[in-house]
Amino acid sequence: MDHKAEVAGHLNGNFVGDEFGPVSGGFLAKVTEGVVVFFDETLREIIRSPSVKLTAGERSTLTLFNVIIGNRFHWERKEDQTFQGDLIFRSRKDGTISAINEIPLEDYLTSVISSEMSAAAPMEFLKTHAILSRSWLLAALGRKKKTKETSLSAEKTTDGVVMRWYEQQHHDLFDVCGDDHCQRYQGITKIISKQAKEAVRETHGMVITYQNEICDARYSKCCGGITEEFDTAWDDKQVAYLASISDAPVSRQPIGTEEEASAWILSNPEAYCQKIDERLLESILPDFDRETKDFFRWRIEYSRKELEEILREKSGFDFGTIKEITALRRGPSGRISRMRIVGSKQSMVVGKELEIRRWLSRTHLYSSAFVVMIDEERFTFYGAGWGHGVGLCQIGAAVMANEGFSAEEILGRYFRGVEIRKIY
Numbered sequence: 001m002d003h004k005a006e007v008a009g010h011l012n013g014n015f016v017g018d019e020f021g022p023v024s025g026g027f028l029a030k031v032t033e034g035v036v037v038f039f040d041e042t043l044r045e046i047i048r049s050p051s052v053k054l055t056a057g058e059r060s061t062l063t064l065f066n067v068i069i070g071n072r073f074h075w076e077r078k079e080d081q082t083f084q085g086d087l088i089f090r091s092r093k094d095g096t097i098s099a100i101n102e103i104p105l106e107d108y109l110t111s112v113i114s115s116e117m118s119a120a121a122p123m124e125f126l127k128t129h130a131i132l133s134r135s136w137l138l139a140a141l142g143r144k145k146k147t148k149e150t151s152l153s154a155e156k157t158t159d160g161v162v163m164r165w166y167e168q169q170h171h172d173l174f175d176v177c178g179d180d181h182c183q184r185y186q187g188i189t190k191i192i193s194k195q196a197k198e199a200v201r202e203t204h205g206m207v208i209t210y211q212n213e214i215c216d217a218r219y220s221k222c223c224g225g226i227t228e229e230f231d232t233a234w235d236d237k238q239v240a241y242l243a244s245i246s247d248a249p250v251s252r253q254p255i256g257t258e259e260e261a262s263a264w265i266l267s268n269p270e271a272y273c274q275k276i277d278e279r280l281l282e283s284i285l286p287d288f289d290r291e292t293k294d295f296f297r298w299r300i301e302y303s304r305k306e307l308e309e310i311l312r313e314k315s316g317f318d319f320g321t322i323k324e325i326t327a328l329r330r331g332p333s334g335r336i337s338r339m340r341i342v343g344s345k346q347s348m349v350v351g352k353e354l355e356i357r358r359w360l361s362r363t364h365l366y367s368s369a370f371v372v373m374i375d376e377e378r379f380t381f382y383g384a385g386w387g388h389g390v391g392l393c394q395i396g397a398a399v400m401a402n403e404g405f406s407a408e409e410i411l412g413r414y415f416r417g418v419e420i421r422k423i424y
Helices: 105-116 123-147 195-202 258-265 278-284 304-315 353-359 394-402 407-414
Strands: 002-004 006-017 022-032 035-040 045-049 051-056 061-069 077-083 086-091 097-102 153-158 161-166 206-210 297-303 322-330 336-343 347-351 370-375 378-384 419-422
Touching (some): 006 097, 035 051, 105 195, 258 322, 258 378, 304 322, 304 353, 394 407
Antiparallel strands (some): 002 097, 006 061, 051 086, 086 097, 153 161, 206 419
16 A cells, blocks of 8 residues: 555554454554564554564454555645555565555455545446446456566656656555555545445446456546547557547547647537536545646646756756757647657657656646647646546546446446456
8 A cells, every 4th residue: 555664553443463462542663674563552562573464353443644645646645544454564675664454355446436536426437436446456466467567667768768657556565556556545534425335236246348358447537528548658559448539429530630639628628527517526526636626628837947947856857948848649639648848958758648747747737638838938738638538537437427327338438349247
């Protein structure tokens, strides 16, 4: 879930360690000389070991303090989170500690769909997300088992070109993280209705498959009207069921030229993810996501000096005076996968989608579907959508569910040619 210098929290009920009796109440765990040291609420040392496991007693839960959510995104913050299941601490080679929550898969999914979106969202959307998230997780675990990879990113760098993308994620000490780079998992803190549990129960064991393989079911918050292709955000390959589609009742042509990109991004087209009012938004988005306004079409403005400072800080390159920012390659939704930055000191080509967003903001731009207007000392970015745009559009899917579409219809729309199968 997380790794930091130390972890503090509270055991709400009895927990038993492998080598020590029941403990409850406050705790502190940290790494000293390469091993985990676990203290009770009086700071009395209980055990030191490379790995410490606490097994939950009946109806016991645990709370971790100051968990970072939205790491490095614009909504980043800390919050206390409560979890079911067991707790494992493991030391890392860099002297930090990992806190790992061990929990049954279906219980994990109840938390995920309540953390990604609101547990008060329409039932058919929650069922959609349960199938979607189960598919993504099982596909990710299957890849990890096959490849044994632990890299969090991939990179192709030559002189003047940085192409970097971030895989969803192969972790060394645990299966998946609890933040947006994998799937949001915020314990039982966000489960505010019985609907989430019901959605997971009704879809128990169900996944989407393509040619008998479980789908790597990607999703993002708001596509902006057209979904994106896999290779815009990740490796240079086509994934048939992650093809670009129109997120609207009418079909649309993919973006092909800079003129089309500008016209698309500067317009306000009909789309499922655009048909949103405040009341519906409150029922489908968690409270911290509702702080993000105007995500379907957005605008951000920098002074020249501010943008040059951001680029120097985030890229590690000193461009000098920025003269030009040019899209070299866009996907069908208008998201840029390859961009040139020209400065007085040097020029660079950067990609892919997420790296572009990181270079151009102190956190991340909402998406890489943008056009730039330069007016003397100011750079104005006009953009579309929130996230990478590949696969399911969460807000679009929630609106479809609100309009009466079933989970099967929603999944069939965003993932073409797939089957829903019950595998256990």
